Amino acid sequence: MGRPLTLFQKVWNEHLVTQQPGAPGVLYIDLHLVHEVTSPQAFSSLRERGLTVRRPDRTVATVDHAIPTLPSKDGSVEGRLSWADELCRKQIAQLEENARQFGIRAFGPSADNNGIVHVISPEMGFTQPGMTIVCGDSHTSTHGAFGALAFGIGTSEVSHVLATQCLLQHQPKTCEVRIDGTLGKGVSAKDIILALIAKIGVGGGIGYVLEYSGSAIRALSMEERMTICNMSIEAGARAGMIAPDDTTYEYLAGREFAPKGTDWDAALARWKSLPSDEGAQFDRTVTLDAASLEPMITFGTNPGMGVAVTEKVPTPASLSDESQQAGLEKALNYMGLQAGQAMLGQPVNVVFIGSCTNGRISDLRQAASVMKGRKVAPGMRVLVVPGSKNVKAQAEAEGLDQIFKEAGAEWREAGCSMCIAMNGDQIDPGQYAVSTSNRNFEGRQGKGGRTLLASPLTAAAAAVTGRVTDVRTLLDG
Amino acid sequence: MEPIKIINSRAVSIPQDDIDTDQIIPARFLKVTDKAGLAANLFADWRYQSDGTPKADFILNQPAAQGAQILFTGNNFGCGSSREHAPWALTGFGFKAVIALSFGDIFRNNSLKNGLLPIQVDAATHQKLKDLLEELPRAEWTINLEQQTLTTPDGASVKFEIDTFSKTCLVQGNDELGYLLSFTDQIAAYEAEHQKGVAA
Numbered sequence: 001m002g003r004p005l006t007l008f009q010k011v012w013n014e015h016l017v018t019q020q021p022g023a024p025g026v027l028y029i030d031l032h033l034v035h036e037v038t039s040p041q042a043f044s045s046l047r048e049r050g051l052t053v054r055r056p057d058r059t060v061a062t063v064d065h066a067i068p069t070l071p072s073k074d075g076s077v078e079g080r081l082s083w084a085d086e087l088c089r090k091q092i093a094q095l096e097e098n099a100r101q102f103g104i105r106a107f108g109p110s111a112d113n114n115g116i117v118h119v120i121s122p123e124m125g126f127t128q129p130g131m132t133i134v135c136g137d138s139h140t141s142t143h144g145a146f147g148a149l150a151f152g153i154g155t156s157e158v159s160h161v162l163a164t165q166c167l168l169q170h171q172p173k174t175c176e177v178r179i180d181g182t183l184g185k186g187v188s189a190k191d192i193i194l195a196l197i198a199k200i201g202v203g204g205g206i207g208y209v210l211e212y213s214g215s216a217i218r219a220l221s222m223e224e225r226m227t228i229c230n231m232s233i234e235a236g237a238r239a240g241m242i243a244p245d246d247t248t249y250e251y252l253a254g255r256e257f258a259p260k261g262t263d264w265d266a267a268l269a270r271w272k273s274l275p276s277d278e279g280a281q282f283d284r285t286v287t288l289d290a291a292s293l294e295p296m297i298t299f300g301t302n303p304g305m306g307v308a309v310t311e312k313v314p315t316p317a318s319l320s321d322e323s324q325q326a327g328l329e330k331a332l333n334y335m336g337l338q339a340g341q342a343m344l345g346q347p348v349n350v351v352f353i354g355s356c357t358n359g360r361i362s363d364l365r366q367a368a369s370v371m372k373g374r375k376v377a378p379g380m381r382v383l384v385v386p387g388s389k390n391v392k393a394q395a396e397a398e399g400l401d402q403i404f405k406e407a408g409a410e411w412r413e414a415g416c417s418m419c420i421a422m423n424g425d426q427i428d429p430g431q432y433a434v435s436t437s438n439r440n441f442e443g444r445q446g447k448g449g450r451t452l453l454a455s456p457l458t459a460a461a462a463a464v465t466g467r468v469t470d471v472r473t474l475l476d477g
Numbered sequence: 478m479e480p481i482k483i484i485n486s487r488a489v490s491i492p493q494d495d496i497d498t499d500q501i502i503p504a505r506f507l508k509v510t511d512k513a514g515l516a517a518n519l520f521a522d523w524r525y526q527s528d529g530t531p532k533a534d535f536i537l538n539q540p541a542a543q544g545a546q547i548l549f550t551g552n553n554f555g556c557g558s559s560r561e562h563a564p565w566a567l568t569g570f571g572f573k574a575v576i577a578l579s580f581g582d583i584f585r586n587n588s589l590k591n592g593l594l595p596i597q598v599d600a601a602t603h604q605k606l607k608d609l610l611e612e613l614p615r616a617e618w619t620i621n622l623e624q625q626t627l628t629t630p631d632g633a634s635v636k637f638e639i640d641t642f643s644k645t646c647l648v649q650g651n652d653e654l655g656y657l658l659s660f661t662d663q664i665a666a667y668e669a670e671h672q673k674g675v676a677a
Contacts, residue, residue, distance in 0.1 A: 017667045018660060023642040026660055028667055038560065040510035049654075054664075058673075066508060087508035094510050138559040138583060154561035154587035156653070164657045166664055170640065172582075202495050203553035206579055236556055238582050302495050302556075323551060327494050420504045429527070441499040441557060443522050 004277035007243050008174050008209045011149040011274070015132045017166060024168040030131040031148075032161045033117050034061040034104065036095035037422070038136030042159035043098040053102040054165045060126055061099045061106040064116045066091050068423050069385050069412035077110045080413060088423060102162070115388020115414040118142040118356035122226065123390055125255025129244035129271040134161055139356050139438065141232040145225035146252075147244035147274050149209070152233060172238045173283040175208040179216040181290035186472040188366065189224035190358060190436065190455035192216065193231040194296035194306045196288055202304040205237030208284065211276065212242050216290035222251040223362040230357045231438050234303040243275035295471055297343050298440045298453040300331035305440070307343060309458065309470050315339040334442055335450050336430070343468050346452075350433035351382040351463040352445070353456055354412075355419040358436035359387025361394050363456040367436075368403045370460035370474055376408035377466030383410050383425065385417040409463065421446045434462040478592045480650035484573050484620040486546035489536055490610045491520075496550060497557035498584060502566045504558075515562055516569030537570070541615050546573040549610055551603075553577075555584025564591040574620050576627070578603050589643045590653060594622060596637045606635075622648055 005013070017026040032055075039061070046052070053059060066088035072079030081089055092109065099106035107114045113124055118139055121127045127143045133150035134140060136158040143150035153167065161167055179192060197204070210232050217225070225242050232240025249268060252258045259267040294308035305328070307313070313332065316325040316339060332339060337346070353359075353367045364386065376382045384404045386392035392414055395401055401411045418425040419437035421444065427433045429448025436459045440451035452468065461471035506518045524535050531538040548567065554577040555563060564587045567575070574594040585595045598606065609616075609629050616630030622644065627635045639647075646653060667673070 014671075018663050022640075023656075024640075026657065026663070028664070028671070028673070030673070037507050041512055041561075044511065045654075085508070091508055091510060136559060136561075138557065152559035152583050154559055154564075154583060154590065156561060156587065156590040160654050160657055163654060164661070164664060165668075166657055166660070168642075168653055168657060202556055203579055206553065206582060233557075236553060236581060302497065304495075323492075323494050330493070422504050422507065439497075439499065439557060441497045443503055444499050447503070447505075447522055447527070 004280040006174050006276040006280045006282060007147060007211055007241055007274055008149060009280070011130055011132065012171060014130065024170045026166050027132060027169045029134050029161050029165055029167055030058060031121070031126055031133045032059045032165070033121055033133065033135035033140065034059060034158070035065055035117050035135070035137060036063050036091045037065045038155050039098065039158055040091065040094050042136070042155050042162060043102065045159045046102070046162055051163045053104060053162045056103040056105070058165060059104045059162065060121060061095060061104050062114060062117050062120055063092050063095055063108050065416045065420055065422050067109055067415045069415045069417045069425055071413055081109060083424060085424070112389055115390065116356045116359060116416055118226070118230065119359060119387035119391065122146065122222070123255070123388060125252055125258030128252065128258065128267070129248060130274050134167060138233045139230050141237070141240050142226050142230040142356055144229040144232065144239050144241040145222060146248055147241060147271070149239055149241065151239040172209045173207055175205065175210050175284040175286060176282040177210050177212045177286045177288065178214040179212060179288045179290050180214040181216055181292070182219070183216060183290050183293065186295055186457055186475055187293050188455045188457060189220055189227040191293050191296045192288065192290065193228045194298065194303065194453060195293050196286070197231065197235045197304045198296070198306040199288065200235055200286060202234060202302045203236045205232065205235035208237050210235070210237045210240040211282070212240060217242055218245065221362060222247060223360045226360070227357055231303065234438060244271050295455060295458045297458060297468055299335065299337055299343060300328065301334055301440060301442050303438065303440060303453060305331060306453065309343055309468060311343065313337050313339055313341050313343065344470060346468040347432065348434050348452070348462045348467055349380065349431040350427045351380065351459050352385070352418040352433055352435040352437060353383070353459050354385030354387065354417055355437035356387065356416070357438045358456050359385060359391065361391050363436065364391065364395050364400050365398070367456040367460040368400045370457055370471060371407040371409070371464055372403045374407055374464040376463050380463060380466050382408065382463045383412060383418055385412040386414045388414045407464065418445050420444070434459045434468065478650045478652055481573060481592060481594055481622050481647045483622070484546050485617055487541060487615055488547040488549045488576070488610060488618050489542045489545045490549045490607070490614070491536060492549065492551050492607055494551035495553045495556055498555055498560050498563040498581070499557055501555065501563040502560065507560060507562055512565045515566040519566040519570045544571060546571055547618055547620065548572050548575045549606060550575060550577045552579050554580050556581035559583045561587045561591070564588045564593045568593050576606065589647065592647065592650070594620065594647060596620070596627060598635065598637060602635055
């Protein structure tokens with residue numbers, strides 16, 4: 001028996017091609033996901049240097065950030081793209097051209113499996129345990145839910161991976177985030193991760209790969225685990241990982257690009273060796289009690305500025321650090337909120353349900369469970385944006401679209417939409433949006449817009465009441 | 478990439494914590510397919526009124542900031558989105574170094590690939606530099622990358638850490654892709670050994 005290893009260490013060791021003295025490791029990448037916003041300059045750099053894509057078979061592209069989510073008037077792809085501005089159209093066309101030229105599989109606007117990169121890759125079974133996965137997108141941490149080492153990279157690194165299938169990486173430290181206990185009614189995976197970030201701060205995970213463990217994590221579905229790993233980056237972590245288990249294998253079995261037959265058996269045996277060994281050492285440990293969590297909401301301009309919906313906005317005087325006090329004052333000034341005010345009852349103008357954090361079918365089911373038989377509050381704008389075309393089709397098969405439409409919400413096509421507000425979906429200056437996305441940064445959902453991050457349940461509660469509401473008061477039983 | 482050895486410059490102070498890359502360059506400016514013109518929109522929402530006129534009180538619009546190559550800031554600079562447009566916009570404006578208490582991981586990586594030197598300092602040094610900047614906002618600072626020193630206008634010198642590999646790349650102006658390509662044979666051997674021949 002060797003030294004007990006963590007999940008991260010096993011995946012890291014397995015993928016280290018070489019480690020020269022005084023240099024970062026050369027890490028092999030199993031799956032490279034590509035989207036239209038962070039890749040054009042990388043392909044240009046390949047062209048300038050006369051390089052090809054080393055492993056087009058390990059590269060998967062989609063179009064998600066810039067694509068309009070307004071439905072086409074005539075049902076055609078051209079009709080949908082006609083909503084895009086010229087720059088977005090150019091970026092989308094460029095991705096498709098680059099994929100064609102370099103022989104990469106692309107799920108463009110006309111593909112049935114199109115959608116947000118972090119939704120479609122797991123959905124099709126590309127994302128698998130033990131893999132190294134990168135994408136020019138910080139929310140690549142999502143894929144860690146499968147026990148993969150997955151993280152966001154910059155465009156230069158996109159070109160490195162395209163050309164060599166490898167990346168230069170310094171080995172990060174490991175942090176176990178142990179979450180035991182049972183979640184209460186109306187409390188979900190989003191509340192776990194918002195509570196964690198509120199606890200350790202947006203810089204709390206810098207330099208670490210987080211491994212989420214404990215009974216509360218084991219009880220989560222794959223979609224819920226993805227929500228948690230997705231926002232690891234919002235704590236500043238390099239990546240977030242969850243050891244694979246039967247929930248993982250059941251999710252993967254039968255998916256289009258998951259292994260089949262004897263390949264599946266071999267893969268399963270490999271995957272089962274991945275969980276951290278008994279006695280494996282982490283550089284740090286953080287714990288959270290699931291039973292004590294409440295639905296969360298953010299009040300500030302980074303995802304760490306969050307409280308339970310029943311709590312009040314903190315006062316600068318309650319913070320010890322001068323710089324944190326200044327940060328809070330600036331954030332409250334931008335948000336138009338008062339220190340010490342209650343979050344419950346805060347009026348809201350917009351609700352956005354979607355994104356790579358919470359745009360999957362279970363998220364839409366949760367939102368629909370609150371909105372069913374209720375109406376969107378007068379004057380509110382509610383946007384429901386499925387994370388992929390498959391999520392959209394499934395929701396429609398279950399009649400969720402009808403629930404949203406009957407309530408008075410807009411039912412959109414798949415895409416990143418109002419999470420990043422590049423495609424025309426945005427809030428107006430000064431407006432408040434309760435959003436199931438991942439970032440409440442200044443202007444993130446539109447210049448001057450004010451974002452309150454929350455779960456799909458809490459967002460749906462805001463949609464039907466017009467204000468920040470404790471969803472537990474709306475749930476049956 | 479332009480090599481960095483010595484930087485002599487005034488420093489511009491935006492001493493806040495947690496400045497995310499959405500502030501450095503808002504998402505609506507990411508619809509480009511090249512790297513040109515991003516500097517005009519560096520810190521766009523802090524720098525311009527809604528009609529596009531510069532906000533006089535924002536530091537990048539003040540005369541002292543013009544030509545400055547050093548940015549001084551707080552904790553967790555460059556957190557959030559992986560957009561490399563952030564270092565592209567900063568270097569486009571003329572910055573060659575950022576001094577902070579800490580950096581977002583991806584931003585730090587991206588900076589190193591674009592000739593932007595991330596210098597991390599401890600809390601005591603940070604406070605001292607912040608005070609100095611308030612006292613002598615227009616004085617010149619000197620960064621010597623080879624010696625890993627930052628010399629402030631009072632003549633004091635602070636040593637900073639940077640890993641050997643990144644330092645060599647910055648000093649020589651090397652890009653990392655060339656280094657990675659030199660391992661093509663090892664990569665092929667790895668693929669053969671680990672049966673990476675089968676498509677995902």
